[in-house]
Amino acid sequence: MAAYFLDRKIKAVILDITGVLKESGRAINGSVDAVNRLLSSGLQVRFCTNETTVTRSELVRELQTLGFNVENVVVFPPIPAMCKILKERKLRPHLLVHPDAVSDFAEVDQNEPNCVVIGDATQQFTYENVNKAFQCLMRLDQPLLFSLGKGKYYQEHGELVLDAGAYMAALEYATDVKAQVVGKPSSIFFETVLQDACVSASEAVMVGDDIVSDIGGAQACGMAGVLVRTGKFRPRDENHKDVKPDAIVDNLAQFVDTLLSTLK
């Protein structure tokens, strides 16, 4: 089964979650129907999120509550990828993450930290907690900083709020250490998703509301990138200095309508 988009034969659709499917605990207009049609179209569908404020199972449960038929959909959040890296490289993290994400690191040794992992810690981004992460990096001979995504901000209850990327930038500046990003827009992260869907990059399209992490990251891998005018989207994103989306649509429903009309 394949659809067509800009002369490309598309076999897989990769969807960002927050700002595309849902926002502040509510489904975005038309997205439930769009996702469910996509899932029954025969195209491969994967969810790819930098969400680190809930566990993967809670995220799926929330989507189901909102009406998304996502029982069998594979969701790619950054934390499992991060844990894999930590175990492989025998790294012991100092965590600056959301309290609800801490349990996802339960199997990782956190004694005598030799690296820092930063996620979207929201209210836990206190001066004290950011200082602790900073001090941990300053104590290390070879400081290592990992960031679960590098998003600048997202929309929550109608307001833009800072994402992990802002605090990553603060720690990078203070310590002169360049963060390694796990999650979007890291190519390794997108390639894991493509491998799981058994498609090449040119056969996949990414739909997201983050011009840099979603669209820029997908395009850097060879995928097409479609920007939605929902979630954190702002008009100035349409003229971003570095990233030009392959298409800009009002919302996910509009893109799915167009794509599925080309299904063969």
Add this chain to the structure above:
Amino acid sequence: MAAYFLDRKIKAVILDITGVLKESGRAINGSVDAVNRLLSSGLQVRFCTNETTVTRSELVRELQTLGFNVENVVVFPPIPAMCKILKERKLRPHLLVHPDAVSDFAEVDQNEPNCVVIGDATQQFTYENVNKAFQCLMRLDQPLLFSLGKGKYYQEHGELVLDAGAYMAALEYATDVKAQVVGKPSSIFFETVLQDACVSASEAVMVGDDIVSDIGGAQACGMAGVLVRTGKFRPRDENHKDVKPDAIVDNLAQFVDTLLSTLK
């Protein structure tokens, strides 16, 4: 009256305060005597600080309590310079500063903010407060961000803690707005001090513990820059990638001994 330093005729000594004179509420070993000898040497002495967690008068009072004879010494903190800019340009700031610094902005109109001023807010750097500053910048058609210094960190109670620069970097990253720095290492700030002392840059030497803000900033103006091994100094500062101090001394006392021995 002049002293000699590296073949330069020195008429003025400009001193950073925190990390050079004092640290965590205590005078640094030998600094009280060194400052008092400097003040009675006939050389011009000015204090130049990015301190924004106390008012200027409180700072002078604290130094006096510690034994520094600084009644008639002119202290240059960034807030008065900032207020001057705000008034001249008719700007109304949203403040993200230390509670003790708020009163220094009492005469500045803060209704309907059209810029953000960030200082060393310490515990007030909560997620909520940093978000408010961020949201203010995102609402503005022509966002303006001022930062009172751009220090990475300083030493407090034996530990390094984040300075305003880290949060400046976070806001710059999230908003794509470049901050304008008021305070060290801004050349305008150093030049104000030189004018007050009626000396040219080549006749002045700056002593500080911040390799970038103190030494780099002073050298960029044409002054000599002397790094002390006190305060936030760390051995790796001796091999900084961009800044090479004109001299590195164990502490202020050592520098003053050497300088005053050349007095003519």
